[in-house]
Amino acid sequence: MPIFHTAGDLECMHQVCHRSLEAAGVTRNDICAVTFGYHLFIAGLFYQGQLETYGAKVIPVGPGETDRAVDIINRHGVTVLVANPSFALKLGSSGMNRIKILFAGGEPLTSVSGYKDRIRQALGRDLVIIDSYSMSECIPIARNCAMETGLHIMDEFVYAEIIDPETGKNLENGRMGELVLTHIKKEAQPLLRYRTGDLAELVETPCNCGRHVTMPRGISGRTGEMLKVKGVKLYPSQIKTIINEHGTGTGFRLTIRSEKGVDRLILTLEDIPGARPKLKNLRHALRKATLLNFDEIAFRGHLEEGPMVSDERDVLSSTL
Amino acid sequence: MPIFHTAGDLECMHQVCHRSLEAAGVTRNDICAVTFGYHLFIAGLFYQGQLETYGAKVIPVGPGETDRAVDIINRHGVTVLVANPSFALKLGSSGMNRIKILFAGGEPLTSVSGYKDRIRQALGRDLVIIDSYSMSECIPIARNCAMETGLHIMDEFVYAEIIDPETGKNLENGRMGELVLTHIKKEAQPLLRYRTGDLAELVETPCNCGRHVTMPRGISGRTGEMLKVKGVKLYPSQIKTIINEHGTGTGFRLTIRSEKGVDRLILTLEDIPGARPKLKNLRHALRKATLLNFDEIAFRGHLEEGPMVSDERDVLSSTL
Structure with a gap:
């Protein structure tokens, strides 16, 4: 456009x-x-x-x-x-x-x-x-x-709001959500409550x-990639940021499985020689950023080609 | 600068x-x-x-x-x-x-x-x-x-003159020479009778x-490259323009020799298959543009590396 x-x-x-x-x-x-x-x-x-x-x-x-x-x-x-x-x-x-x-x-x-x-x-x-x-x-x-x-x-040029990307409702300050923009002065193509897709x-x-x-x-991160795990919204790109901060590579695979109706969150990271972060610290940082407990964090020498996120839950159960 | x-x-x-x-x-x-x-x-x-x-x-x-x-x-x-x-x-x-x-x-x-x-x-x-x-x-x-x-x-921004690059004297309109520029309105770095070096x-x-x-x-062309041949000013880059107009390649070698006190002008051109111009036309165009008679125009399959101009005249005689 x-x-x-x-x-x-x-x-x-x-x-x-x-x-x-x-x-x-x-x-x-x-x-x-x-x-x-x-x-x-x-x-x-x-x-x-x-x-x-x-x-x-x-x-x-x-x-x-x-x-x-x-x-x-x-x-x-x-x-x-x-x-x-x-x-x-x-x-x-x-x-x-x-x-x-x-x-x-x-x-x-x-x-x-x-x-x-x-x-x-x-x-x-x-x-x-x-x-x-x-x-x-x-x-x-x-x-x-x-x-x-x-x-x-x-803010003299653009008015910003944060909304829940699912409901479209405005969120109070300090809550993570989708950035929505409205132009205040633009003459050509002014945006009116434009959903940026950015978190x-x-x-x-x-x-x-x-x-x-x-x-x-x-x-x-971006809103389009949101998953709901254990009732909590998770944006996989947040994980990339965190593992990057912990000095490992940025290659990862997130697998979500449903076991006896309970979500299990498995994170597989590329094992870069000399750059393996302390598991305890990483788990803590992930929990702090996502509010989720990662059930399993594993290192693998090389990640095969494939999607970053693998949602192996039953479609019906995952939408409950 | x-x-x-x-x-x-x-x-x-x-x-x-x-x-x-x-x-x-x-x-x-x-x-x-x-x-x-x-x-x-x-x-x-x-x-x-x-x-x-x-x-x-x-x-x-x-x-x-x-x-x-x-x-x-x-x-x-x-x-x-x-x-x-x-x-x-x-x-x-x-x-x-x-x-x-x-x-x-x-x-x-x-x-x-x-x-x-x-x-x-x-x-x-x-x-x-x-x-x-x-x-x-x-x-x-x-x-x-x-x-x-x-x-x-x-001309509301820059004043242009043409001078003889050797004497620095102004030339009348219609004569080829060096372009000299003077800024009329510029605040920073105004040029004052700036010799462009361009012909x-x-x-x-x-x-x-x-x-x-x-x-x-x-x-x-450029003034720096001027030669005096048979008492006439010659700018080798003019030759490039002319041979290009005649559909041949632009590679050439200009040799100037002194024979019994008289300058001889020899032009060697790269012989590109299917692109050999008519000698008569080329000679005519060269004469018209440079006011010089080219004594010899030869084609050679490939020009060895070397200077575009080879002035083989005795230094003393060439400055006479």
């Missing part, structure tokens, strides 16, 4: 970002390098436009060619980098000088626990990392500020930057 | 192009596809910006992925394509629907005789082809209008589009 923006929309989208650039600590004197591409994925254009209209200095570095990018960044005293997190790490390990602020996009960051720490280890302890969340239908949606208290919803939780706490509505943990 | 633009410069650069977009026949209803990239080569950003502020609809297609580009162009009724000429031909042969206007850049076009005809054969007889000339130090410089009377200098000729003829100063044949 093509996404339309009027000239007014583009101006509004840039203006909305100015508050967030300020809250990130960007000044008009900063020299910014944008490493996204020019493409249907409009992140590059969008950062170029918002930084230009904000009044900062922008170098359109573009994607790829790590060594040249490092050379440009170091030679011109770049202080603000716009990149996806993995490319930022690559630039760091290729000799990039210290930067002040990283605007990250294009990959999960806040939702992967420990990822920000890893970036700071590589790029500098005092680095401000700004994670963002957008989708092609709605850009921008949320960014954190320099205080990193969670991704603030850009998140909202909290409403005043932040010193002036924002109130925040997604503290970013996006935790 | 980095090139700086202030916010005012960017706005001015976009505004300057509006007159040329209008003269090309672009309307606010046109749907434009830009196939350049986002990079230090700012053509993509520049077309996106000028078309957006002009008020036309722009799709940031980006480079590569021919089939997807064709699909987007056809599905959304694109009428204006921004591409380099060879990519436009590739899109044409991959099933692109008729377009109305092609903005070409990034490759020589007007200076290669017959290239526009080839593009029209592939993309449609009534296609308006807009060639442009810019350099990183100065963008934009010149574009033709829908009448295709030559590349009009954007061109200017004519001053009022065009129906309102412009006066025109480069009828685009850029014919």
Whole structure:
């Protein structure tokens, strides 16, 4: 589906970002390098436009060619980098000088626990990392500020709600559910209670930057993949996040069986040499995140090709 | 060398192009596809910006992925394509629907005789082809209008002169020489009688589009490579253009010898099967363009590696 923006929309989208650039600590004197591409994925254009209209200095570095990018960044005293997190790490390990602020996009960051720490280890302890969340239908949606208290919803541009993906009912703050968006000012293709299919939780706490509505943990998964196990909603992508945090591989197979009318939850993980997490810790983390007790956690040297989730329950019993 | 633009410069650069977009026949209803990239080569950003502020609809297609580009162009009724000429031909042969206007850049076009005809054969007889000339130090410089009377200098933005590259003296209109540019409005890094190193000729003829100063044949070569043969200035890159127009390959070797104090000009061309031009026509074209009589024109199956120009004259005699 093509996404339309009027000239007014583009101006509004840039203006909305100015508050967030300020809250990130960007000044008009900063020299910014944008490493996204020019493409249907409009992140590059969008950062170029918002930084230009904000009044900062922008170098359109573009994607790829790590060594040249490092050379440009170091030679011109770049202080603000716009990149996806993995490319930022690559630039760091290729000799990039210290930067002040990283605007990250294009990959999960806040939702992967420990990822920000890893970036700071590589790029500098005092680095401000700004994670963002957008989708092609709605850009921008949320960014954190320099205080990193969670991704603030850009609430003068978009109104966010969390609903139960099954019932469609609104959920109170702090409950995980499907993010629903309504545009406030958009002229072309405004979204009206648009179901994003993304799982998140909202909290409403005043932040010193002036924002109130925040997604503290970013996006935790997709609603389409929800299962009901032992009466509890389970999103398999949550598991991927957790096992990744525990330093193992991300390959897994979730098997759900019904034994005497009771659900059994079996998790099989790829056994990567030297990267086997402590079972006790992993079980605890899984329980905390999903509210479910995993009956069996097993390691296997190599997982055969197949679905990530294998629901072997009787269809009738599983829908009871 | 980095090139700086202030916010005012960017706005001015976009505004300057509006007159040329209008003269090309672009309307606010046109749907434009830009196939350049986002990079230090700012053509993509520049077309996106000028078309957006002009008020036309722009799709940031980006480079590569021919089939997807064709699909987007056809599905959304694109009428204006921004591409380099060879990519436009590739899109044409991959099933692109008729377009109305092609903005070409990034490759020589007007200076290669017959290239526009080839593009029209592939993309449609009534296609308006807009060639442009810019350099990183100065963008934009010149574009033709829908009448295709030559590349009009954007004279409210840049003042163009032609000088003799040896003496630095100004040449009258219609004489080939080095293009020298002076910015009229630029705030950051304005050029003041900047020697481009590019060879061109200017004519001053009022065009129906309102412009006066025109480069009828685009850029014919570079000044750095000039030789003096038989008392006449010769730019070897001119030869490349001419032999290309005569349907042979572009590989050549130019040898200049001194025999009894007289220069002899020997041109060796790669002999491409089925593409050997008529010697008489070629000799005539070379003479017309360079004012020089070529003493010998030979074909050889394969040209060994080596310099394009081999000046075997005695240094002393050649400087006499």
